[in-house]
Amino acid sequence: MAFITDDGDIKITLPDHVVARRFDDSTHGLSHCMKAVDYIIEMKERIVFLEIKDPDNPKAKSENCTIFLKSLRSGKIDSELKTKFRDSFLYEWACGRTEKPIHFWFLIGAEMLDSGQLIRRTESLKSQLPIYGPAGKPWKNTFVAGCLVMNLSAWNKQLIDFPATRLST
Amino acid sequence: MGKITRLELENFTCFAKLDLEFSNGVNVLIGVSGTGKTHILKVLYVACAITVGEGKDRDYMDKLRGVFSPYGGELQRLCRHPLARDALTGYSITIARDNGHKLAYDSLGNKGFNVWSWSTDDQLSWAEDALESVYIPVKEMLAHAPGFISLNARREIAFEEIYVDVIKQAYLPKLKTLPNPSYEKIFKDLSKAIGGEVILKGEHFFLKTEQGELEFSLLAEGLRKLSLAWLLIQNGSLNPGSILFWDEPEANLNPSLLGLVVETLLELQRQGVQIFLTTHNYVLLKEFDLRKKKDDAVRYISLFREKDADPVSSHSTEEYSAINPNAIAGTFDDLYDQEVKRSLTGA
Numbered sequence: 001m002a003f004i005t006d007d008g009d010i011k012i013t014l015p016d017h018v019v020a021r022r023f024d025d026s027t028h029g030l031s032h033c034m035k036a037v038d039y040i041i042e043m044k045e046r047i048v049f050l051e052i053k054d055p056d057n058p059k060a061k062s063e064n065c066t067i068f069l070k071s072l073r074s075g076k077i078d079s080e081l082k083t084k085f086r087d088s089f090l091y092e093w094a095c096g097r098t099e100k101p102i103h104f105w106f107l108i109g110a111e112m113l114d115s116g117q118l119i120r121r122t123e124s125l126k127s128q129l130p131i132y133g134p135a136g137k138p139w140k141n142t143f144v145a146g147c148l149v150m151n152l153s154a155w156n157k158q159l160i161d162f163p164a165t166r167l168s169t
Numbered sequence: 170m171g172k173i174t175r176l177e178l179e180n181f182t183c184f185a186k187l188d189l190e191f192s193n194g195v196n197v198l199i200g201v202s203g204t205g206k207t208h209i210l211k212v213l214y215v216a217c218a219i220t221v222g223e224g225k226d227r228d229y230m231d232k233l234r235g236v237f238s239p240y241g242g243e244l245q246r247l248c249r250h251p252l253a254r255d256a257l258t259g260y261s262i263t264i265a266r267d268n269g270h271k272l273a274y275d276s277l278g279n280k281g282f283n284v285w286s287w288s289t290d291d292q293l294s295w296a297e298d299a300l301e302s303v304y305i306p307v308k309e310m311l312a313h314a315p316g317f318i319s320l321n322a323r324r325e326i327a328f329e330e331i332y333v334d335v336i337k338q339a340y341l342p343k344l345k346t347l348p349n350p351s352y353e354k355i356f357k358d359l360s361k362a363i364g365g366e367v368i369l370k371g372e373h374f375f376l377k378t379e380q381g382e383l384e385f386s387l388l389a390e391g392l393r394k395l396s397l398a399w400l401l402i403q404n405g406s407l408n409p410g411s412i413l414f415w416d417e418p419e420a421n422l423n424p425s426l427l428g429l430v431v432e433t434l435l436e437l438q439r440q441g442v443q444i445f446l447t448t449h450n451y452v453l454l455k456e457f458d459l460r461k462k463k464d465d466a467v468r469y470i471s472l473f474r475e476k477d478a479d480p481v482s483s484h485s486t487e488e489y490s491a492i493n494p495n496a497i498a499g500t501f502d503d504l505y506d507q508e509v510k511r512s513l514t515g516a
Contacts, residue, residue, distance in 0.1 A: 103512070114498055115505035116451050122508055146512035158509045 004167070006038070009057040010109055010152070012164045018043050020050075023088065034087040035080075037104075046145065047102045049088050051081060054109035056152075058168050072108070075124050081106060082128040085144065101145035104129060107164070113151050121149040171268035171298050172443045173213055173412065180249045180260040182208045185480035191445075192487070193267075194438040194466025197457060198447045201496045204472035204481045206447035210304065210414045211236050211331070213445060216264045216272050216295070217302035217412055218334065225296060229274055235330035244276060249480065270295050302412040303338055303401055304331045307420045309393045311339055312385040315372040339397060340369070341404040348408055351440055355433050359399040362429055367396045367403075390421035398433065409441035419450035431456035435465055451497045458489035471495060 002013040003020055014020055024036035039050040055065040071077040085104050092098050106125065113121070126147045133139040148158075155164045178187040183205040198206040215232045218224040224232055230244060239246040248260050259277030272295045306329075310317070314336045320326060321333050347353050360366060365378035375382040376396060385393055401407050418430050431453060434444055448454060454469075461467050469492045471484045484493055492498070 114455075115501040116455065116498065119501060119505050119508055122505075122512075148509060148512050150509075154505065154509070158506075158513075 003039070005052050005054060007054045007057045007060065009059065009166055009168050010052065010054055010107075010164055011167055012162060014041070015161050018162075023049075028091075030091065034091055035084040036091070037084050037088045040088070040092070042100075045100065047092075047097075047100045049085055049102060049104045050107065051084060051105070052107045052109070056109040056111060056166070069110070072110075072121065078124050078128045081125055085129055089143070101142050103146045103148070104144055106147075106149045107155055108149065108151050109166070110151050111153060115154070118149050118151065118154055122147060125149055171266040171270070171300065173216070173264060173300075174267050175263075175265040176209065176213060177263040178209075178212070178261070180258065181212075181262060182247055182249060183481045184208075185249060187481070187483060189470060189483060189485065191443075192466045192468035193443060195434055195444045195446070195457070195468070197454065197467065197469045198445070198472060199449075199454065199469065199492070199495065199497055200472030200481070202449075204474065206472060207307075207416055208237075210416055210445055210447060212262055213264065213412075214302060214304045214331065214414045217300035220296040220298065220300045221302075223337075229272065232330070233274075238327065238329045248276070266295075266298070266300075268298055270298065300412060301406070301408070301410065302414065303406045304335060304414040305394075305397060305401075305416065305418075306331050306335065307417045308332070309390050309397070309421065310336055311374045311393055311397055312388070314339065314374060314385075318372075335397070338404070338406050339374070339400045340372075341406065343403045344405045347402070348405075349440070351436055352402060352408075355436050356399070356402050358429060359395060359402065359433065362426065363392055363395050363399055367400055391423055391426060394418075394420070394422060395426065395430075398430075407437055407442055412443045413437065413445070415444070415446040417447055417449065419448060419453050424450075424452040427453045428456050428460070431460050435460060435462075435467075438465060438467075449497060451501060454489070454497055 001018070001020065002011055003022075004011045012020075018041060020039050020041045022038070023040045024031075024038050028034075028036050037049040037051045039052070041048040041050055053068055054060060055068050068077075071080075081104075089098065089102060092102075104125070106121075129144045129147055131144055131146065150158065152164055152166060155162070172193045173191055175191065176187070176189045178184045181187075183203065189209070198209060200206055212233075215229060215236050218236075219227050219229055219232050233247075234242050234244055237247060248258055250258065259275060261273070261275045263271065263273040265271045310332050317336055318333060321328065347356060363376060365376055368375050368377045368382065374385045374396070376385070376388055376392065385396070388396070407413055413434075418434075419427060422430065427450070434446070435457075438444055457467055468485055468487050469489065471486075471492050471494055472481050473484070473494050473496070474481055486492055
């Protein structure tokens with residue numbers, strides 16, 4: 001299957017055995033009190049919570065891009081991402097859908113970000129979402145199995161079975 | 170004054186054939202260890218040092234020997250292939266300036282083994298137009314300055330001349346006035362970063378702050394390095410028209426200070442200082458990319474070997490994103506790949 005992001009400029013194609021559903025939409029039903037990640041992707045061995053921001057989208061308003069990039073660089077966005085992940089996790093837990101390890105991927109359509117910055121953003125996000133429990137020991141139940149911050153280049157390099165393409169180019 | 174515009178090397182140290190064109194502003198040399206970044210700085214520095222001060226009467230060859238300090242003082246050891254050092258194989262160095270002057274050195278000359286010659290003009294015409302310059306080496310030397318110059322004058326010590334030269338420049342008395350308000354701002358920013366001012370007692374440097382006077386041997390190395398920059402601004406060594414060679418400015422500096430270093434270098438470039446620096450540091454490189462303004466002249470020169478045993482090649486660009494190969498960013502690519510792998514596998 002394939003899906004196109006809300007902004008309409010990134011298309012992600014998934015292998016046959018992988019299913020994605022839009023999570024942050026009108027069917028969520030609790031958006032007045034719970035934040036939500038954009039998509040939930042279910043694979044055989046894991047579940048991925050996927051959040052997407054696309055400042056490189058030619059249709060994106062420059063003022064919004066500026067605000068987003070400022071939030072990204074300052075690390076302020078990590079706080080928002082943390083809340084989105086936690087609320088989405090609780091929602092899915094309450095629905096009984098958290099048996100598989102859950103990973104959090106943040107796809108940023110911003111090719112200006114290089115590996116150094118992606119590492120830093122990944123580390124920063126990880127610091128908000130503890131992979132390990134108190135005193136660095138594993139949780140009895142996994143909360144978040146892994147975090148990744150990627151741009152389109154990194155996504156396509158690392159996830160060759162999930163090609164992401166920009167439609168406007 | 171005149172900027173350095175071009176360097177050609179043939180069969181010199183790790184270079185079989187190198188032809189570099191330089192920016193009038195900042196030239197950033199990157200590459201893994203052993204790709205000749207420091208050699209380029211030294212070759213150019215020698216060409217500047219023979220045009221001013223004590224070095225004005227020296228031959229290029231003689232200064233080259235002092236700056237490179239080859240074993241036994243044998244300049245033939247600077248030839249690229251070790252086996253060729255004993256054979257009739259030579260090397261050449263050609264440096265050009267924007268005033269039309271050219272300095273060309275051929276280790277064989279027209280006479281054969283180990284005889285140097287100038288193949289164009291002559292050294293006198295090159296030295297007619299002074300090239301004020303400073304070479305800041307990786308190792309910090311101000312803490313070791315007391316007695317060093319007199320020791321070097323009397324004894325054979327295994328220190329390259331760049332160390333003696335930079336200490337002598339640090340000892341120069343301060344200018345009565347700085348050249349312009351931009352220099353005053355640079356000076357003020359550096360003063361703030363070091364937390365005071367540098368004073369000299371005899372041959373000993375001290376940092377004078379509100380807390381008192383601290384000798385350089387007790388000062389953090391990063392602060393000593395910034396203090397040297399402070400001194401060179403204060404005494405006019407980095408006035409407009411001069412050339413700064415800085416080998417690994419990041420050495421011993423906390424990354425949080427590199428923004429100030431880059432801002433200082435960019436401002437000096439705007440004031441007409443030509444700058445050559447080497448770096449292994451991602452933060453320094455990225456700071457240039459982020460702080461550079463539209464009219465700033467910054468050129469990145471990547472030095473690399475296609476294969477391990479190959480001579481060093483180069484690629485120059487004025488766009489950070491076009492640096493290729495980028496040995497520093499490449500390291501981060503590897504780290505990021507490992508980070509992704511760990512995240513995906515849960516290891």
